[in-house]
Amino acid sequence: MPSATIELIVSAYVRLKNRRALDDMRDLRHELLKDLQAASGFDSRRALEEVRKDLRVIEQGLAQLRLPQVTLPENEWR
Numbered sequence: 001m002p003s004a005t006i007e008l009i010v011s012a013y014v015r016l017k018n019r020r021a022l023d024d025m026r027d028l029r030h031e032l033l034k035d036l037q038a039a040s041g042f043d044s045r046r047a048l049e050e051v052r053k054d055l056r057v058i059e060q061g062l063a064q065l066r067l068p069q070v071t072l073p074e075n076e077w078r
Contacts, residue, residue: 006054010061026058032048 013021033051036044 006057010057014061017065022058022062027029029055
């Protein structure tokens, strides 16, 4: 289960339509993932799993921003 903090942050960025912030978060998690995979001397499995969970939540947020935005037609009676 991803952390509630990440879910709240992603949710806020989605509401604000802040794709750049989500892209930055995703990029940082990918860098962290790469660093953890290269690390030695400690068991990084738990940390790797947490970063992967964060990435899934971030990707879900980005997918929501990619959905076509439906707009209602103008009311002709105005």
